[in-house]
Amino acid sequence: MALQTITQDALVESLFEIIRCHGYEGTTIALLSDITGLKKSSLYHRFPAGKDDMVKAVVQYVSAQLQQFIIAPLLEHQVPPEERFSTMLVTARGFYSAGNKNCLLNVLSLGEAKDDIKTLLQQDYTAWSAALSALAQESGLTPPEAAARAEHFLIAVQGALVVQRLTDNPLTFDNCMAYQQKQFFRQSDD
Amino acid sequence: MALQTITQDALVESLFEIIRCHGYEGTTIALLSDITGLKKSSLYHRFPAGKDDMVKAVVQYVSAQLQQFIIAPLLEHQVPPEERFSTMLVTARGFYSAGNKNCLLNVLSLGEAKDDIKTLLQQDYTAWSAALSALAQESGLTPPEAAARAEHFLIAVQGALVVQRLTDNPLTFDNCMAYQQKQFFRQSDD
DNA sequence: GACAATTTAACGAACGATCGGTATAATGTC
DNA sequence: GACATTATACCGATCGTTCGTTAAATTGTC
Numbered sequence: 031m032a033l034q035t036i037t038q039d040a041l042v043e044s045l046f047e048i049i050r051c052h053g054y055e056g057t058t059i060a061l062l063s064d065i066t067g068l069k070k071s072s073l074y075h076r077f078p079a080g081k082d083d084m085v086k087a088v089v090q091y092v093s094a095q096l097q098q099f100i101i102a103p104l105l106e107h108q109v110p111p112e113e114r115f116s117t118m119l120v121t122a123r124g125f126y127s128a129g130n131k132n133c134l135l136n137v138l139s140l141g142e143a144k145d146d147i148k149t150l151l152q153q154d155y156t157a158w159s160a161a162l163s164a165l166a167q168e169s170g171l172t173p174p175e176a177a178a179r180a181e182h183f184l185i186a187v188q189g190a191l192v193v194q195r196l197t198d199n200p201l202t203f204d205n206c207m208a209y210q211q212k213q214f215f216r217q218s219d220d
Numbered sequence: 221m222a223l224q225t226i227t228q229d230a231l232v233e234s235l236f237e238i239i240r241c242h243g244y245e246g247t248t249i250a251l252l253s254d255i256t257g258l259k260k261s262s263l264y265h266r267f268p269a270g271k272d273d274m275v276k277a278v279v280q281y282v283s284a285q286l287q288q289f290i291i292a293p294l295l296e297h298q299v300p301p302e303e304r305f306s307t308m309l310v311t312a313r314g315f316y317s318a319g320n321k322n323c324l325l326n327v328l329s330l331g332e333a334k335d336d337i338k339t340l341l342q343q344d345y346t347a348w349s350a351a352l353s354a355l356a357q358e359s360g361l362t363p364p365e366a367a368a369r370a371e372h373f374l375i376a377v378q379g380a381l382v383v384q385r386l387t388d389n390p391l392t393f394d395n396c397m398a399y400q401q402k403q404f405f406r407q408s409d410d
Numbered sequence: 411g412a413c414a415a416t417t418t419a420a421c422g423a424a425c426g427a428t429c430g431g432t433a434t435a436a437t438g439t440c
Numbered sequence: 441g442a443c444a445t446t447a448t449a450c451c452g453a454t455c456g457t458t459c460g461t462t463a464a465a466t467t468g469t470c
Binding site: 054136139151156178187190193195197202205 | 242243244245246322325326327329330331332341342345346368371372374375376377378379380382383385386387388392395396399
Binding site for chain 2: 454455456457458459464465
């Protein structure tokens with residue numbers, strides 16, 4: 031096999047950064063070619079089904095990352111719940127570059143991506159939410175209240191990313207996450 | 221003057237609905253033409269500077285709507301703060317169709333819209349946030365805490381819209397707003 | 411009020427550029 | 441030489457945009 035100039039993983043990682051920044055319609059094959067350094071034909075060699083194939087590979091890559099570095103650590107029963115939550119916050123902060131990079135869930139659910147791609151995004155959200163809900167239940171909350179906390183937190187994540195992008199205030203995400211950490215484990219009051 | 225087949229206001233309203241749904245790159249002149257009923261060349265007659273001109277008109281239209289129906293009522297000093305907040309929630313719910321329609325602030329800040337357009341969006345966010353902050357101060361909060369409440373609320377709005385679009389759960393927005401109303405006027409606890 | 415001159419709105423057709431995609435030839439490695 | 445990979449060239453379709461024209465309403469002049 032001839033030597034690959036770039037590994038598939040590194041390539042998908044590049045595609046991911048472009049798509050999360052430019053969205054589905056804003057991401058053109060020419061742009062992908064420019065940034066990855068691979069000519070169009072090489073991209074089509076790697077992804078025979080074209081643009082949708084590339085997007086789907088990126089979504090699957092992100093799903094795997096989410097599962098491995100966010101969801102799995104959330105379910106580590108030997109670690110205290112508060113510590114697992116803090117670990118997740120650190121990981122998520124890195125994933126979103128302290129709130130300066132967009133979430134693929136927002137970007138691709140807005141665009142005209144195909145339905146099977148949107149289904150994958152929905153599954154990612156559901157998985158993250160379920161892990162958070164399980165964590166909240168471990169800390170003593172009822173199932174419905176745990177589900178509400180999980181949803182509130184993920185709403186805060188998505189909202190903080192939007193607002194930070196809107197305002198250029200680099201502390202929006204961090205401030206919001208610090209507040210959410212307190213809220214997530216607060217005493218039940220409603 | 222030759223008779224207009226559609227008023228400028230109705231035209232901009234149509235453009236707004238298309239752009240908030242398809243985003244900047246996803247909105248093509250052909251699509252605008254199909255939905256408004258005006259041919260492409262007629263759209264250029266109304267908006268000589270082209271697509272950016274149309275987008276800017278939409279943003280200015282939304283800014284005016286925001287000012288008139290959201291911000292001004294928030295600052296009506298003769299009405300109790302809680303009532304003004306409730307009124308805003310009703311208006312915002314209609315504006316976002318109970319969470320089923322996107323916010324232009326999110327959609328256009330993601331796309332490759334020109335910088336002057338993004339500046340307008342930023343001003344809209346700032347104006348809304350400032351009005352909320354003033355309201356929170358009226359209800360007895362310190363300026364920094366009032367600003368934090370305003371930001372938290374707008375983060376919740378943006379986040380709820382993203383999550384509802386992601387999950388197809390039609391109650392996400394309403395549930396989130398009901399929770400935020402309680403949070404906005406709660407006793408200071410941090 | 412009659413009627414030419416002007417302005418406005420809308421249109422069909424076409425522009426160059428770029429879109430996503432596809433051949434086919436050249437390259438490099440074993 | 442076999443074969444995976446990359447490069448060159450090209451395709452039809454669509455992108456945003458511009459042009460030239462027509463029809464209708466307004467304005468100016470008598």
